[in-house]
Amino acid sequence: MFRFTLLRSRSCAASLAASFVALAPVAGHADEVVVFAAASMANALSEIEKNFEVASGHELIVSLAGSSALARQIQQGAPADVFISASPDWMDRVEADGLIEEGSRFDLLGNRIVLVAFGKADPVEIGPDLDLVGLLGGGRLAMALVEAVPAGIYGKAALESLGLWHDLGPQIAQADNVRAALAFVATGEAPYGIVYATDAAAEERVSIVGTFPEDSHPPIVYPVADLANRDTPAEADFLAYLRGTEARAAFERQGFALLVQ
Secondary structure: OOEEEEOOOOOOHHHHHHHHHHHHHHHOOOOEEEEEEEHHHHHHHHHHHHHHHHHHOOEEEEEEEOHHHHHHHHHOOOOOOEEEOOOHHHHHHHHHOOOEOOOOOEEEEEOOEEEEEEOOOOOOOOOOOOOHHHHHOOOOEEEEOOOOOHHHHHHHHHHHHOOOOOOOHHHEEEEOOHHHHHHHHHOOOOOEEEEEHHHHHOOOOEEEEEEOOHHHOOOOEEEEEEEOOOOOHHHHHHHHHHOOHHHHHHHHHOOOEEOOO
16 A cells, blocks of 8 residues: 655654654565655656555555655654655765665656746746746745755756846745645746646646756756665665666656666
8 A cells, every 4th residue: 555645844843753653663564665755756656656566565655755854854763765866965965974775876867947837828938038027927936945955956046047046036935845836836826936847747737838948957866775774675676666667657757857777
């Protein structure tokens, strides 16, 4: 049975402890794999779990959140088996703390960031001449946390590179993770937002109006690693599955670029 948990990056210490307690009993069985994964992978992992559980006999338990929140929880002792980050930086921090199995890390996926609008909207040319303030018309630009969550970090870097960040100021509406930022736009709370292309493709209430140039931000790479808290056949099976043809097809259907050979 598959269980998705969406973790909030600003949860209080008590809530964090409670989530650890909730996961601890299931993390102790060799036939279960606890995966901490970036929120932008929700649709792909929902598809992957169905085939993985049938093929392997293992149970997949996935907790989704911004990569920064997940990394911090791993650093604080959360009983996860596998970490999939939307940013090499957060994986680097976990690795620097000696929390991943040596040699288990590899780059899995690539992505793009896009400008999305509520409902149907005309495409725009994303570049230094884009009048994003005028486009917003007094509304907010939804983004994931720009100092912590990878989608927000990439989005801010792109806006800075294009010379658009300075004028936006208070018109940025920050959300705990990229799926929450997408929801702001999908519900009309924000007229525009910056999210991953894969998230935008999964939400019919928004339209993609432009894609940010790849050279306007650091490469978007999703590394994966086996965490060092325990070592089971189930973990190895899941990591091998991520490299296989079934997982590859699922990721491609969701719009990810495959980096692993």
